[in-house]
Amino acid sequence: MFVTFTRLFFLLLVGAIAFKVWQILGSKDNSLIARLLFILVLVLIVSALISPDSQVGLVVLGILSIFFRPLGLSILLLLIASIFIKNGKIDKPGPTLILIALLILILASTPVFANWLAQQVEKVALKTVQTDLCCGERAGAIVLLGRGTTEPKLPYRKQIQLTDTGDRIPYAAQLFRQDRGPFIIVSAGPRQELINPIIEANDVKQLLIYMGIPPERIL
Incomplete structure (x- = not known):
């Protein structure tokens, strides 16, 4: 309208x-x-x-x-x-x-x-951009664009912290629990802002494990 x-x-x-x-x-x-x-x-x-x-x-x-x-x-x-x-x-x-x-x-x-x-x-x-699956349909995998979803893991931080876009992580876990896909593919590269860049996808994977996703189902 x-x-x-x-x-x-x-x-x-x-x-x-x-x-x-x-x-x-x-x-x-x-x-x-x-x-x-x-x-x-x-x-x-x-x-x-x-x-x-x-x-x-x-x-x-x-x-x-x-x-x-x-x-x-x-x-x-x-x-x-x-x-x-x-x-x-x-x-x-x-x-x-x-x-x-x-x-x-x-x-x-x-x-x-x-x-x-x-x-x-x-x-x-x-x-x-409606992407809801219908009638029990399953995708080949759930792709999680994880870049920028977590804060850099600095020495004084005891746990992984989420950013404004961090809600993608629990949403991907929710889709997995709804059996929308057999795997979660996490896409997140190294943190270039740090002196010793680390892979952000590892932090995202750790959060998904905390949420009950089997490690072997996370790529």
Whole structure:
């Protein structure tokens, strides 16, 4: 719903801007070159929407993504509103665009809006990377990306400590206990930040053993 609304809003915004710019370029004061440049930009935008994975699409959408953000969209609306300033006065819909730009900045500055927006993005990401197995299906192995999940084991530390991403370790153990795979493959290389680098995967393996995973099932 959020993605559909965003696309519809973007298409309407691009259409309105294109129509207004074309009207301005249609005046006698503008040259044919300006109209050709406008058509070229319009073709690039349409091409990016049709083929977003192409090189042109990635570059154009990367630039356009700025205007999806509250600050970029507000600046865009203010720039459009400046077009309607003539002889020290601003014609319609200039005042409305300025009001909308200010409202966007105010709303986007509230924690409620930020949390809501983050939740919408997370829902889309969960649907995209959904990996839950169905109907008792088992994988060939459970792969645990363990790099950065544990703190360096310094001499004054008596036990292995987890980082913010350390929840991957108990989750992998949970999947193993649910019989989602016969092995846990731990991927974590040497700690380069230490003078004598040690393999982080050994610490992760030790934690998995503490959680009841048989050592012979950890690779």
